[in-house]
Amino acid sequence: MNKIEIYSYLKEQNIEYEAAEHKAVFNMKELETIELPHPDNTDCVLYHLRLWKSY
Numbered sequence: 001m002n003k004i005e006i007y008s009y010l011k012e013q014n015i016e017y018e019a020a021e022h023k024a025v026f027n028m029k030e031l032e033t034i035e036l037p038h039p040d041n042t043d044c045v046l047y048h049l050r051l052w053k054s055y
Contacts, residue, residue, distance in 0.1 A: 022034045
């Protein structure tokens with residue numbers, strides 16, 4: 001799936017999400033240089049989103 005297909009799938013499944021795109025970072029120190037949309041919410045950082053079909 002490409003990015004557009006993933007967004008379409010989430011919409012079709014009525015899955016709420018917020019996408020924040022940024023340059024690739026390779027460690028937590030580099031992540032500190034990125035401006036994220038909710039800086040005071042430190043409960044969760046999503047590193048990768050992988051979707052697959054379950055049968």
